[in-house]
Amino acid sequence: MSNQIHIMGPVGVGKSSLSHLLSVREGIVLFPEPVEDNPYLTLFYEDPEKYAFQLQVFMLHRRFLQTQEAQKLDVSIMDMSMIGNDLFAELMFRTGSMNKTDYELYTSVSTSLKSLVEPPELMVYLQCSIPEAIRRIMRRGRPSELKAPLQYWYDLNNSYEKWYNEYNSSKKICINVDSLDFVNDDEDEDYVLDMIMEELQ
Numbered sequence: 001m002s003n004q005i006h007i008m009g010p011v012g013v014g015k016s017s018l019s020h021l022l023s024v025r026e027g028i029v030l031f032p033e034p035v036e037d038n039p040y041l042t043l044f045y046e047d048p049e050k051y052a053f054q055l056q057v058f059m060l061h062r063r064f065l066q067t068q069e070a071q072k073l074d075v076s077i078m079d080m081s082m083i084g085n086d087l088f089a090e091l092m093f094r095t096g097s098m099n100k101t102d103y104e105l106y107t108s109v110s111t112s113l114k115s116l117v118e119p120p121e122l123m124v125y126l127q128c129s130i131p132e133a134i135r136r137i138m139r140r141g142r143p144s145e146l147k148a149p150l151q152y153w154y155d156l157n158n159s160y161e162k163w164y165n166e167y168n169s170s171k172k173i174c175i176n177v178d179s180l181d182f183v184n185d186d187e188d189e190d191y192v193l194d195m196i197m198e199e200l201q
Contacts, residue, residue, distance in 0.1 A: 003200060004070050004118070006081040008164075009126030009177075010157045012137035017183050018126065019079040022193050031070055033079040034062040045148055048097035056092070056106055060085045060113065067117045075200075078120070083167075086110055087159045095155065122200050123172040125164045130157045132178050173199045 005022070007015045016033055023030035035041060040055040063082045070076040089106050092098040098106070128136075134153050164174060175192060182189040 003075040003122075004067075004078060004120035005076070005122050005124060005196065005200065006078045006083075006120040007124050007126065008081055008084055008160070010128060010133050010160050011153065012133050012140055013126045013128040014136070014177060014182065015126060016079050018192065019077050021182065021189055022196060023077050025193055026197065028075050028077050029070075029073055030077045031066040031079065034059060034066075038062075048092065052089075052092040052098040053102040053106060056085050056089045056098070057109065059088075060106070060110055064113045064117065071118055081120070081123070082110065082114055082117070083163070087156075087163055091152075091155055091159050095152070119169040121170060122196070123167060123170050124196055124199075125160070125172065125174045127161075127164075127174050127176045127178075128157070129178050130154050133157060171199065 005028070007019050007022075009015050019030055019032070022028065038055070038058060040051050040058055044051040044055040060082060063078075063080065063085060066078060067082060070078060086107075089098060089103060089110070093100070093103040130153065134150065137153065164172070173196065175195060177192075180188045180192060182192045
């Protein structure tokens with residue numbers, strides 16, 4: 001079984017930055033979040049009801065392929081997880097962006113794909129307060145994210161909290177990053193990365 005590390009957390013919390021730092025310091029292969037070449041991301045924020053299903057199926061399939069590749073390695077880092085897509089899809093269904101038929105189809109496909117891959121060795125949840133997460137989203141300034149209503153980020157954060165409390169498929173760790181700046185502060189970087197690697201032992 002491969003020692004997969006999955007980095008989870010709300011939008012803007014620092015998943016990609018942390019994944020990159022951990023990959024560089026430890027020499028671990030990183031599977032990045034499929035955002036840059038995603039043809040549906042901007043379209044979704046402009047018209048959620050039309051593109052929610054396409055977006056989540058695209059992301060789910062891409063992460064499935066990444067997870068298959070990750071299983072061939074001794075250790076790897078996944079920026080997000082297939083489970084993350086389930087959280088987004090559920091939120092889209094609850095808020096009306098995805099209809100019942102599409103959500104049931106998505107859930108069926110997701111269940112089938114997840115049955116074909118192994119759970120990670122370690123699930124890392126980067127926890128962040130809602131105001132701080134929103135502040136980081138605004139600072140990052142991705143046009144597609146700035147179009148989303150504030151309530152969307154509140155609902156998403158709550159979904160992550162519920163997921164983490166119920167998750168029991170592998171070893172897990174929660175790191176609150178409200179007061180941490182592991183991108184610009186070397187001590188914070190060492191603190192977070194060391195914590196993750198110690199849990200992987």
